[in-house]
Amino acid sequence: MDLLSPEPGLVIWSGLTFIILFLLLRKFAWRPILDAIKAREHKIEEALASAQKASEEYKRIEEAKANMVADAKQERDLMLKEARAVKDSILAEAKENAVVEAQKIVAAAKLQIEKEKADAISELKLQVAKMSVEIAGKLLSENLKSDERQEEIIEKYLNECNFN
Amino acid sequence: MNRIKLFVFAIAALACPASVMAAHEMQTDSTEAKEEIDVNEIIGHHIADAHSWNIFGYTNSDGEKVELTIPLPVITYYKGDVLVRLSSAFEEEAVVEHNGLYYKMHHGKIYMTNAAGDIETDENGPINERPLDISITRNVVSMFMSVALLLLIFIGAARAYRKSSVPRGGNAMVETLVLFVKDIADEQIGKEKSDKFAPYILTLFFFIWINNIIGLIPFFPGGSNLSGNISFTGILAVFTFLTTAIFASKSYWKHNLTVPGIPFPMKFLLVPIEIVSMFTKPFTLLIRLLANVTGGHIIILSLLSMIFITQSYVMTIPSVLLSLVIFVLELIFGALQAYIFALLSSLYIGLAVKDEEHED
Numbered sequence: 001m002d003l004l005s006p007e008p009g010l011v012i013w014s015g016l017t018f019i020i021l022f023l024l025l026r027k028f029a030w031r032p033i034l035d036a037i038k039a040r041e042h043k044i045e046e047a048l049a050s051a052q053k054a055s056e057e058y059k060r061i062e063e064a065k066a067n068m069v070a071d072a073k074q075e076r077d078l079m080l081k082e083a084r085a086v087k088d089s090i091l092a093e094a095k096e097n098a099v100v101e102a103q104k105i106v107a108a109a110k111l112q113i114e115k116e117k118a119d120a121i122s123e124l125k126l127q128v129a130k131m132s133v134e135i136a137g138k139l140l141s142e143n144l145k146s147d148e149r150q151e152e153i154i155e156k157y158l159n160e161c162n163f164n
Numbered sequence: 165m166n167r168i169k170l171f172v173f174a175i176a177a178l179a180c181p182a183s184v185m186a187a188h189e190m191q192t193d194s195t196e197a198k199e200e201i202d203v204n205e206i207i208g209h210h211i212a213d214a215h216s217w218n219i220f221g222y223t224n225s226d227g228e229k230v231e232l233t234i235p236l237p238v239i240t241y242y243k244g245d246v247l248v249r250l251s252s253a254f255e256e257e258a259v260v261e262h263n264g265l266y267y268k269m270h271h272g273k274i275y276m277t278n279a280a281g282d283i284e285t286d287e288n289g290p291i292n293e294r295p296l297d298i299s300i301t302r303n304v305v306s307m308f309m310s311v312a313l314l315l316l317i318f319i320g321a322a323r324a325y326r327k328s329s330v331p332r333g334g335n336a337m338v339e340t341l342v343l344f345v346k347d348i349a350d351e352q353i354g355k356e357k358s359d360k361f362a363p364y365i366l367t368l369f370f371f372i373w374i375n376n377i378i379g380l381i382p383f384f385p386g387g388s389n390l391s392g393n394i395s396f397t398g399i400l401a402v403f404t405f406l407t408t409a410i411f412a413s414k415s416y417w418k419h420n421l422t423v424p425g426i427p428f429p430m431k432f433l434l435v436p437i438e439i440v441s442m443f444t445k446p447f448t449l450l451i452r453l454l455a456n457v458t459g460g461h462i463i464i465l466s467l468l469s470m471i472f473i474t475q476s477y478v479m480t481i482p483s484v485l486l487s488l489v490i491f492v493l494e495l496i497f498g499a500l501q502a503y504i505f506a507l508l509s510s511l512y513i514g515l516a517v518k519d520e521e522h523e524d
Contacts, residue, residue: 003454009296036329
């Protein structure tokens with residue numbers, strides 16, 4: 001039966017054609033297609049991995065940020081505390097200085113007053129002496145006028161020399 | 165799962181326009197065989213190979229039969245003499261003389277004859293010597309067309325990957341199909357080794373499938389019965405056999421030739437069986453494809469021939485409807501047979517290249 005007897009011509013052509021088709025498709029179709037699919041799978045896996053990595057990185061950064069904020073807060077508190085302490089100490093020092101200064105000023109003023117006072121007394125003494133001399137002189141010139149007169153004059157001069 | 169759905173959809177999409185073509189075939193046939201109703205011969209003619217390509221024939225107004233036929237090159241080799249002629253030179257049993265040798269085509273075969281062109285016959289048919297016939301027959305032409313189509317489709321698809329790693333449109337479907345077949349190879353051969361054999365399995369699958377489809381197109385340039393020809397299925401089975409034999413692992417040979425783990429006397433029985441099975445495996449591939457494809461063609465043609473046997477217009481309706489059903493089934497079987505051939509080939513290759521130690 002024809003159906004079951006192979007024709008050598010067709011066997012040769014089929015074999016040859018299949019081998020050539022196989023080689024051509026392998027080189028120009030199957031390899032490129034399968035490689036491209038493999039590369040794409042690889043790429044997707046890589047992308048997923050890197051996305052995972054990025055999210056982890058993000059988490060890590062987020063954590064670091066939180067830590068930094070906490071640290072900064074702490075530092076701020078510390079700085080504020082320090083500043084307050086410094087302020088207090090400056091204030092205290094200033095107060096102390098002021099007291100010392102005031103005492104100095106007071107002391108200087110006292111000294112000045114003492115000196116002024118001494119000057120005034122010596123001046124007074126001088127004036128009293130001068131007046132005494134003047135009064136004695138006048139008394140001598142008015143000598144011997146009545147006693148009344150004498151007393152009057154003394155009274156008068158005494159009034160004149162007021163101790164101010 | 166999604167991949168299989170797409171695959172089925174692709175086949176369904178192909179089936180719709182093809183069923184219209186089946187109706188067309190019926191019409192062509194009805195003009196062809198108005199007078200003589202030798203159904204056996206018509207069908208035999210359709211499924212056999214031919215040296216020329218008959219596109220259609222009709223009876224013109226003068227009552228003459230006109231056949232529109234494309235002549236194909238006839239190439240033969242006989243004892244150092246290479247003959248290259250168009251098949252039209254052999255029309256109507258003409259004797260072709262070349263370098264003192266006489267060639268004649270008789271019932272689609274080339275014979276060596278004497279100058280008068282006598283064909284001697286006995287009860288088995290002609291006994292004249294035959295040259296080695298390597299003509300570009302109808303099947304060879306349709307095979308070349310399938311090759312051109314395959315190259316066009318798949319190299320085109322491969323090029324698309326240069327632009328973007330995600331193919332679009334038709335190329336996306338190509339990728340689905342390629343992955344479908346690649347998965348067969350992966351499952352049967354194993355992921356580590358399948359890269360080496362996947363191109364072979366892919367080529368097998370698509371070569372068989374496209375030829376099955378071309379065979380089902382009822383008019384020119386389809387209609388050949390290449391994948392239902394024993395020469396075609398045979399050589400593919402031989403390739404699978406050679407692949408298993410060449411790449412087989414040591415444990416495969418050891419297992420087949422010594423059948424370890426069996427009492428010694430039993431080996432006399434089992435070793436020959438194992439050896440025979442090495443050959444029967446590819447042989448079943450050959451027969452399965454041949455019988456399925458040719459069977460499908462015969463059923464469709466037989467159903468259509470019912471019209472001419474009964475000589476009744478009423479028969480047209482059931483006969484066309486039935487052949488349409490078979491046609492759609494054949495389209496599905498066309499893919500299924502390609503799938504089975506690829507699956508079994510990769511199964512056999514997988515069995516052969518596995519280097520598991522046999523437990524004994």
